[in-house]
Amino acid sequence: MAKSDWTCSLSAMHEWESPDYEPSLPVSEKSNPLTRDIDRASASSIVKMLQACDAQMFPEETGSTYHRLLSDQVVTTLMEVAKRVELILKDPEDSLVILSGCGTSGRLAFLITSGFNRALRQLNQSPVYSYIIAGGDRALLSSQEAPEDDPKLGMLSLKKVCEGKKRVLFIGISCGLSAPFVAGQLDFCLQHPEVYTPVLVGFNPAHQARDEPLPGCTFTFLSVVQRMQELAKSHQAFLINPAVGPEAISGSSRMKGGSATKILLEVVLSAAHAAAFSHAPVAYNGILQRLRAYEKTLDVTYAQSEIITDLVEAAGESLRCGRRVCYLGWGSLALLGLIDASECNPTFGADYEDVRGFISGGYGELNNKEGPMTALGPEFCIAHEDFLHQVLPRLTDKDTVLLIYTHSDDVSKVVDLARRVREKTSNLHAVYHQTEEDTSAALQQDDISRLCLSTLKIAWLQGASVSASLQHMQWELSTKLVLNAVSTGAHVLKGKIYQNHMIDVQVTNSKLYRRATRLLQKVSGRPESQCEEALLKTIYRVDKLTLDMTSSDVITHTCTAVTRTKVVPLALVCLLTGCSLREAESHLERQPVVREAVEVWLS
Ligand code: F6P
Numbered sequence: 001m002a003k004s005d006w007t008c009s010l011s012a013m014h015e016w017e018s019p020d021y022e023p024s025l026p027v028s029e030k031s032n033p034l035t036r037d038i039d040r041a042s043a044s045s046i047v048k049m050l051q052a053c054d055a056q057m058f059p060e061e062t063g064s065t066y067h068r069l070l071s072d073q074v075v076t077t078l079m080e081v082a083k084r085v086e087l088i089l090k091d092p093e094d095s096l097v098i099l100s101g102c103g104t105s106g107r108l109a110f111l112i113t114s115g116f117n118r119a120l121r122q123l124n125q126s127p128v129y130s131y132i133i134a135g136g137d138r139a140l141l142s143s144q145e146a147p148e149d150d151p152k153l154g155m156l157s158l159k160k161v162c163e164g165k166k167r168v169l170f171i172g173i174s175c176g177l178s179a180p181f182v183a184g185q186l187d188f189c190l191q192h193p194e195v196y197t198p199v200l201v202g203f204n205p206a207h208q209a210r211d212e213p214l215p216g217c218t219f220t221f222l223s224v225v226q227r228m229q230e231l232a233k234s235h236q237a238f239l240i241n242p243a244v245g246p247e248a249i250s251g252s253s254r255m256k257g258g259s260a261t262k263i264l265l266e267v268v269l270s271a272a273h274a275a276a277f278s279h280a281p282v283a284y285n286g287i288l289q290r291l292r293a294y295e296k297t298l299d300v301t302y303a304q305s306e307i308i309t310d311l312v313e314a315a316g317e318s319l320r321c322g323r324r325v326c327y328l329g330w331g332s333l334a335l336l337g338l339i340d341a342s343e344c345n346p347t348f349g350a351d352y353e354d355v356r357g358f359i360s361g362g363y364g365e366l367n368n369k370e371g372p373m374t375a376l377g378p379e380f381c382i383a384h385e386d387f388l389h390q391v392l393p394r395l396t397d398k399d400t401v402l403l404i405y406t407h408s409d410d411v412s413k414v415v416d417l418a419r420r421v422r423e424k425t426s427n428l429h430a431v432y433h434q435t436e437e438d439t440s441a442a443l444q445q446d447d448i449s450r451l452c453l454s455t456l457k458i459a460w461l462q463g464a465s466v467s468a469s470l471q472h473m474q475w476e477l478s479t480k481l482v483l484n485a486v487s488t489g490a491h492v493l494k495g496k497i498y499q500n501h502m503i504d505v506q507v508t509n510s511k512l513y514r515r516a517t518r519l520l521q522k523v524s525g526r527p528e529s530q531c532e533e534a535l536l537k538t539i540y541r542v543d544k545l546t547l548d549m550t551s552s553d554v555i556t557h558t559c560t561a562v563t564r565t566k567v568v569p570l571a572l573v574c575l576l577t578g579c580s581l582r583e584a585e586s587h588l589e590r591q592p593v594v595r596e597a598v599e600v601w602l603s
Contacts, residue, residue, distance in 0.1 A: 013056060016246050017064050026208035027066070028176040028253055029515065030246040032056075035500040038248065038492055039595050043312040044305075046489045049248060050255075051302040054481065056245030057260055058295040066205060066243035069260065074242045075287050078268050081199055081238050082282045084169050085272035089120075092128045094166040099131050099265065100158065101173035102148035102181050103346070104254040106133025107140055107339045108261050109173060111476070114367060115332060116269050119469060123277055129269075132157050134181040137370035141338060141380055143346035145508035146562065149555055151184025151214050158185045168196045171265065174221070175257030177202040177209035177241065178511055183221040184214075190227055190237070199238040200228060201264060203257050206239060212510070215555065240264055248488065250501050251515055254343045255484050259477060263294045266473050274467075293466055294477060300458060301478040307456040308485050311402065311429055314453070315486045316493030318400040318427070319354060325490060326391060327357040328384060328417060329404035332472070333433075333479045334359035335366065337404055338382060340483040346512075348491040349504035349565065352379040355487050358387040360413065384417060395424040402486070403448065406475055407434035411441040411448070418451045431456045431482055433475040456482065495593030498523065503568055503594050507539065507561040510554045516568050523598065524575040534571040539564060543580050569594045576601040 015021055015033040022030045034056075035049045057069055067073050088095045099109035109131040117127035134154065135144030147153055162168050170189045172182040177200070189196035202209075206229055211222040231237035242264075244256045267290040274280040302308070315325045327337030337357035344350035359365050362383025363372040373380040381390060395401070401421050405414050414430075421428050430452045432445075436459050449455045458478055460471060491497065496504055501523075507516045513535075520531035533545065539561045540549050561567055566588060573584035576598075591597040 013052065013059070014064070017066060019065075026176060026204040027243045027246060028178075028202075028204050028257065029251050031250040031500050032246040032248055035248045038500050039495075039497045041492070043316060043489055043493065044309045046492055047302075047305045047309045047312060047485055050485050050488065051298075051305060053245065053248040054256060054259070054298050054302070057256055057263075058298070064243075067241070069242045069244065069263070070288070070291055071242060074240065075284060075291070077238055077240050078264065078271070078287050079282050079284060080235060081169075081171075081240070082268045082271040082275065082287070084197060085269060086275040086282060088128055088167065088169060089125070089272055089276035092126060094164070095128060095168065096162060096165050097129050097169045097171070098158070098161060099129065099171045099173065100133070100154070100182060100185055101261075102134040102179045103139070103143070103145070104258045104339065104343060105173035105175060105179075105261060106131065107342070108258055108265075109133060110140055110368065111332065111335055111339070112262065112265050112269065114335075115473070116273070119273060130161050131369075132161060132185075134179070137368045138373060138376060138380070140368060141342050141373070141382065142352070143342065143506065143508070145346060145506065145512065146555075146558060148179050148181050148511070149215075149509045149558070151180040151187070151217050154181035154184035155188040158188055162195070166195060169199065170196050171199040171201060173201045173261055175203050175253035175261065176251075176511065177204045177206070177225060178221055180214045180221070180510075183219065183224050184217070186224045186228065187217075187219050190224070190231070193236060197236065197238075198228060199240065200225065201240045201261055203244050203253070203260060204241060205243065206241060210511075215553070248500065249347070249497060252347055252488070252502060254347065255488070259480060262473075262477055262480070263291065266470075267291055267294075270467075270470055270473070290470065293470060293474060297474045297477050298481070300460065301481045304456055304458060307454055308482055310454045311400075311431075311456065311482070311486050312489030312493070314400045314427060314429065315355075315490035318398055319490045319494040321398055323396070323398040323400075324353055324391075325355045325400045325402070325486070326387065327355075327402050327404055327483065328387060328421070329357065330360045330409040330414070331365070331406070332476055333404045333406065336476055336479045336483060337402075340480070340487050344487055344491065346506045346508065347502055348496045349506060350491065355490075356391070358382055358384050360384050360409075362386070388420065392420065392424055395421070397425050397427050399425055399427060401425060401428045403428070403430045403432070403452070404479060404483075405432050406472075407432065407438050407441045407445075411444040415444050415447050418448050422451045426453060428452050429454045429456070431458075431479065433458045433460065433478065435460050435462045435471070437462055495595040498595050498598050503572070503598065504566060505568060507535070507558060507564075507567050509558050513554050513558055513561075516571075519568060520571055520575060523572060523602075526575055531571070531575065534575045535567065537574065537581060538567045538570040541581060569597065572598060573601060
């Protein structure tokens with residue numbers, strides 16, 4: 001679809017850039033004008049809206065006041081950081097490159113470091129990359145939002161990983177320039193410049209970094225950014241913070257924020273690897289060419305929007321009737337399935353069974369630092385065998401199953417699994433990548449296609465300018481876009497979104513607490529104080545707040561909210577109707593589709 005084919009005009013594409021558009025919010029928290037009506041859209045319109053939002057990452061028109069992915073300043077900084085990585089690759093003794101973040105940012109840190117360490121091992125080099133995720137490895141697969149608020153925890157976990165190291169390039173990822181966990185780490189780096197060079201990746205201009213006081217700290221995220229800006233002038237710190245436009249679902253940085261994180265960091269690391277091991281010095285044009293390859297990935301993926309729409313419809317139908325969506329994947333594409341599934345709980349208030357990912361080879365393939373986590377509970381059972389034992393026996397035609405693989409995987413295993421799933425459900429779909437020339441698995445692919453209701457084949461030209469490793473990373477991004485569309489679209493169709501806001505969002509850290517309060521203000525039109533009061537009442541499940549409750553800090557509120565469900569929808573019902581909490585609960589039981597419930601009360 002050419003951008004002009006859809007009703008999204010150029011002005012809607014750029015409306016968010018106006019200084020008058022939601023001026024009090026950073027870009028990453030603004031609502032996207034393109035998706036205002038996504039809650040009423042058909043599956044096909046949802047996919048088109050997501051395509052248009054993703055296209056905002058690479059705007060056709062420049063002249064914006066914001067730095068963008070292809071801006072000169074951003075490309076130049078990517079070059080500089082790539083050169084720092086190159087130095088470490090050439091002399092890795094006592095050195096590390098660390099990627100760290102919270103939620104999806106940490107999961108992508110894991111994905112990227114795993115991929116580049118694998119590349120090093122293939123070259124008989126020792127690994128130099130390490131990841132940190134707030135909340136530890138369990139956060140790779142489940143929502144652990146509270147550690148994000150802890151700057152000291154961030155600092156301590158960085159110190160631990162770097163013990164004995166003499167040179168560390170630290171890359172902190174916080175899409176909203178907001179996570180206290182990352183702020184604590186950056187502050188620590190700034191205090192120890194003899195070892196650490198800090199790099200910050202995020203998607204707001206520096207002045208929009210969060211300026212909220214941090215518990216026990218003299219700094220805020222903003223003040224850390226300002227110190228880094230000063231040091232950036234002498235290349236002692238680096239800021240990579242292009243704007244990619246507001247998310248399709250407000251604040252859902254797993255989507256564009258995650259995609260842009262993957263793009264930027266892979267561009268940096270692949271340029272560094274080419275310089276260190278293939279005699280291809282880091283160059284401006286090389287960086288630009290890689291960025292363009294990712295831009296192309298968006299086009300190649302969305303060229304299949306009709307089949308993506310079928311997948312969204314199937315998944316939406318499953319969720320609507322209380323059934324499930326399963327991603328059965330191979331290799332790193334399976335990890336993208338695990339990541340996408342893990343995000344549905346904090347984003348849409350979903351149960352872990354609603355959307356679940358499984359990886360061939362389980363923890364052996366995942367190769368995470370803390371090893372197997374199956375003992376933590378069923379949501380940590382991620383191998384195909386776990387699927388076969390726990391899920392398959394209960395599958396029906398109402399459940400949607402996606403097979404996710406490439407032709408470089410063992411396609412005969414895909415055929416085997418497809419046959420077994422097909423015995424239980426016809427609602428089976430394939431998503432796979434292959435190069436145009438590769439016909440090696442054609443017969444097996446025919447078998448799979450016969451077993452599946454739909455087949456999303458993404459075929460890629462093996463261009464001379466794209467290495468095999470860059471191509472694989474394009475496949476990963478493409479898979480991420482498809483799965484983000486499936487899980488987001490399905491939850492939209494289930495009625496979990498109001499306009500373009502996640503109304504059933506978990507209120508499990510300070511960022512989400514502030515976002516929830518703002519959302520209540522926006523929808524109810526009531527003043528901030530009333531909205532916060534309503535939020536607290538639903539968090540503490542009382543109709544009257546005690547002094548103890550009102551005088552507690554936000555962290556205490558969010559710790560209590562961890563055990564609650566439907567906090568924001570209930571607060572909204574109370575605000576709109578003036579009813580008691582108990583009455584609000586029974587309203588919501590009668591009308592569980594939050595969007596419809598809200599509309600009933602608003603009218
Ligand atoms: O607090 C939850 C969350 O919004 C996650 O969904 C997200 O992946 C994470 O925070 C990280 O946000 P950021 O990259 O802006 O620090």
